[in-house]
Amino acid sequence: MLRTWFKGILTYRPGRLLGSISGVALTVALLASLGAFIASAGASMTQRAVQEVPADWQIQLSHPSDAKAVKAAVGKATPYTALEQVGYADVKGLIATAGGTVQTTGPGKVLGISAAYRANFPLEFRQLVGANQGVLVAQQTAANLHVKPGDRVSIERVGLPPSEVIVDGVVDLPNADSLFQAIGLPAGAAPQAPPDNVLLLPDAQWQRIFGPQAAVRPDSVHTQFHVRIGHVLPADPAAANQFVQQLAHSLEARIVGRGIVGNILATRLGSVQADAAYGNVLFLFLGLPGAILAVLLTMAIASSGANRRRKEQALLRIRGASVQTIIGLEAIEALIVALGGVVLGNVLTLAIHRMFLPGNELIGKSALFWTVSASLMGFALAIAAILYPAWKEIHHSTVVSAQATVGRGRKALWQKVYLDILLLVISGVEFWRTASTGYQVVLAPEGITTTSVNYEAFVAPLCFWLGAVLFSTRFLEGWMSGGRKILARMLNPVARELSGVVSSSLSRQRLLIVRGIILVALAVSFAVSTAVFNTTYNAQSHVDAELTNGADVTVTGSIMSAPSTRFGELQALPGVAAIQPMQHRLVYVGNDLQDMYGIDPQTIGQATNIANAYFVGGNAQGTLAKLSKQPDGVLVSEETVKDYQLKLGDKINLRLQNIKDHQYHVVPFHFIGIVREFPTAPKDSFLVANRSYIGQETGSDASEIVLMRAKGNPEALASRAKTVVSSLAGAKVTDINSTQRTISSGLTAVDLHGLTRLELGFAVLLAAASTGLILALGLAERRRTLAVLAALGAKKRQLGAFVWSEGLVILTGGSLLGVILGLGVAEMLVKVLTGVFDPPPEVLSIPWGYLVLLAAAAISSTAAAIFGTNRLFHRPAIEEMRGL
Amino acid sequence: MIESLVELQNIGKIYWRGDAEETALVSATCSVKPGDRIALVGPSGSGKSTLLHLMGGLDQPSTGSISWPGLGTCENLRPQKVSYIFQMQSLLPPLTVVENVELPLLLGQIEATKARKAALETLNRMRLNTIADKLPEELSGGQAQRVAVARALASRPQLILADEPTGQLDHPTAQHLFDVLLDSLEGSETALVVATHDQAIAERMNTIWQMQHGVMEVVTC
Secondary structure, rough: OHHHHHHHHHHHHHHHEEEHHHHHHHHHHHHHHHHHHHHHHHHHHHHHHHHHHHOEEEEOOOOHHHHHHHHHHHHOOOEEEEEEEEEEEEEEEEEEEEOOEEOOOOOOEEEOOOHHHHHHHOOOEEEEEEOOOOOOHHHHHHHHHHOOOEEEEEEEEEOOOOOEEEEEEEOOOOOOOHHHOOOOOOOEEEEOOOOEEEEEEEHHHHHHHHHHHHHHHHHEEEEEEEEOOOOOOOHHHHHHHHHHHHHHHHHHHOOOOOEEEEEEEHHHHHHHHHHHHHHHHHHHHHHHHHHHHHHHHHHHHOOOOOOHHHHHHHHHHOOOOOOOHHHHHHHEEEHHHHHHHHHHHHHHHHHHHHHHHHOOOOOHHHHHHHHHHHHHHHHHHHHHHHHHHHHHHHOOHHHHOOOOOOOOOOOHHHHHHOHHHHHHHHHHHHHHHHHHHHOOOEEOOOHHHHHHHOOOOHHHHHHHHHHHHHHHHHHHHHHHHHHHHHHHHHHHHHHHHHHHHHHHHHHOOOHHHHHHHHHHHHHHHHHHHHHHHHHHHHHHHHHHHHHHHOOOOOEOOOOOHHHHHHHHHHHHHOOOOEEEEEEEEEEEEEEEEEEEEEOOOOHHHOOOOHHHHOOOOOOOOHHHHHHOOOOOOEEHHHHHHOOOOOOOOOEEEEEEEOOOOOOOEEEEEEEEEEEOOOOOOOOOOEEEEEEEHHHHOOOOOOEEEEEEEEOOOHHHHHHHHHHHHOOOOOHHHHHHHHHHHHHOOOOHHHHHHHHHHHHHHHHHHHHHHHHHHHHHHHHHOHHHHHHHHHOOOOOOHHHHHHHHHHHHHHHHHHHHHHHEEEEEEEEHHHHHHHOOOOOOOOOOOOOHHHHHHHHHHHHHHHHHHHHHHHOOOOOHHHHHHHOO | OOOOOEEEEEEEEEEEEOOOOEEEEEEEEEEEEOEEEEEEEEEOOHHHHHHHHHOOOOOOEEEEEEEEEOOOOOHOOOOOEEEOOOOOOOOOOOOHHHHHHHHHHHHOOOHHHHHHHHHHHHHHHHOHHHOOOOOOHHHHHHHHHHHHHHHHOOOOEEEEEEEOOOEEEEEEHHHHHHHHHHHOOOOOOOOOEEEEOHHHHHHHEEEEEEEEEEEEEEEEO
């Protein structure tokens, strides 16, 4: 009997079977792919964090004589791949004579490094001019002293006479913050600014110069070990952080009293940990609704055969089949769906993996865990969708009759207790609560190794989603029940003389129709919310990258080798839409050295986007016009305004370096506005003034930055610009695409593009399935009704009126509701996940192209289902009836 | 001479079940005239339903010719000139009784208000007005078939084809349903062809066509 049943299912129910298998496969593939993404994102974040750290540990020795013992202790605590001894010496200043003038700097640091240091820790410094060995001077120091390779610099030692060295090269110190960090400060202490003046000497020379200083002023000289440990770390950033901390603690226990460990790798992993948590939150927010939708879709597909299943069960029971036999027979269908769905789902996962995560191993531990979990979920879903309703049918047939899809129906329990309203109220309250705490979804307190996710923040969007869906169900059921006349009027163009009877028919089948509308709405809302969130994220990421990079392509250099000297050549490059010079000088505000940008306010906007949000008052055009009218006007950052208690209109005296005597002189400015952010400017303190005024007051109108707007590909333009400025010492060309990929936010480590491409793909599939498949299965269930109509004499157009009306009601209602719901969820997600954005978006970005594609998929799917049903009308009605 | 509503000449019908040929009807020749009351009797599978389907234009013959001199072309038979009453429950589940009854009129492009008026009149005539707003699932088997009869009558057709309309009803209910049908047709020129196993019903008709293995024989005229 089982064999006959099995054959019968395959022969007579291929449509429903394939539909259910597809639903289970989608669920399995979505869950497994999401899991693989979470696992691979965590691993790549850890990997990137490790790669970005210049030196994992900086161990400060209590006394140079402890070096041997500490080195041995490091080897015992963990295997390492590099260990370098570095000398640090404080100096009173540096002096150089250039162009007939004497330049003197303030206090600085002189480091002693071995010849192998650069090879072992390549991220610590970057060669700009001259040799990469010998006496190296930091770029800013070289600018302050006006020295170049071959010049002499006198080092003002502490407690000893000066010592002179000859400069071999100029270098950039991109990781000065960690290189000069204060080791041993308590967690959460204010960060220490790196020194303005830095010189690097070969270790032997350093020993000769500062050995005597260590004898007279031991407090001014100290020794560090810079260590790169073996990078066999757990893939998850949190676990890796904990592991690295444990290693450091182990070392600290071994070298108590001899040194302290600056754990730079753990600090970096700690910050990545928060990003990873955000990444997981994103996966959850964006991915989970898709998985829920796939489950609902499978349930809907499976239940579309409920009437037929009910009749089959009745026949089996009449012929004496036991409950056990009936369940056994239903289990065959469940098993076919489960096996088919899981196999197809895993094949799909493999294809997705190859498409979106090339190069990543799918056979990792975590990937295997997700694949197995998703497959088990697929099995559970098949059983829940097919076996459970069958079991319920047998045991509670009266309940089934009460759940008839046609009829006057009774209110469901959730409707009686107003669960929808309750959920919406909870959502509102929770949203308000989350907003009041500044949308802190991921909590990563300084100095604490664990990062926690505030899961309460999920409550608002989840309740909104559920509440809105239930409320929509209530509203639609009510409207379809009472608004028959309006529906008839709406269907008139399609159903014409039958509009009344069609609207009555749809109204009485409202449970089915509303279920279809809600499924379409869920699919569309999932697609819309994901797409809108993704587009907004990308747009903000672009804004962030543009702020950081300055423009599509930015050329930066120093006043001595200013890119503005190549302005004409750069302007003539193919692919340049607009070009603007911008000065970048250092200015003393009181005793603080801050960045000052000199611009032409009237034309700067041609080369880069100047957003309203950059200025307090939100009026970029107005603010720049004001600056243009007042030559000595200056825009000051919020932080500086606060620190110096400035008021609009105040005259402020700043000190700027003059090119003629290389000395800082007072230059008066008038404070005319507050600037929040500006292209290339740091986030905290900076100033923006007129380029012409700065040029006039400093004796040089050279611009250290050139901003270029690209007509086509910024990377191609950047490559051309590099050839133009290649002869300028230290000139650097960056483009917005590369910047966006590498810096904009820690979250770029999460392959959000891969995730969203995957989700958007799934969303289109789910939308197509929920429109077309559900409609087709619903219509297939009503083949008998349509055959009776044909037998009564309905023409093809009249039969089409029934089918088209149902399809259009489901498609239009579901799409409209879905778009509203999707925009609501996207708005809420953007608010709740505000920490992901830098800067936060002012408005949502709408992905019109994707929405058109989504609409096309839904419409095509609906049309395919309707035309498929229409094909049935070509067969004689009685033949159709006989076959049912 | 009275024009026939439907004329069948040497009609044959063959069904294919896979590769196997199954003859349902063999060279049937007959006609139906206005006012005829014809019973089609015979065992199951003898070709009664096939003959009715062919007469109503619901199916195509394999051999022979069929015409509707008094009705027009095959495309224009239903729903206004020929009505069908099925053995199985054929009311549309999502429509109320009155909506089911007015449906053939609407399909025949009668204006909605006129269709509703005609449907209500038919229901009144058949004393079904009390259940006009009920759904088919709220009706008994007998009520449902009476509504099906009302639906067949509402469009005032010239030919009613009833395929074992009482097949699923008990005997008294079946008799009552037939009383209603015949009463409604009293004095009308509407022809009625009924396929039935019920001898008592067959005997109330003017003509009996006996079917046996696809072969038709006129028993009484």
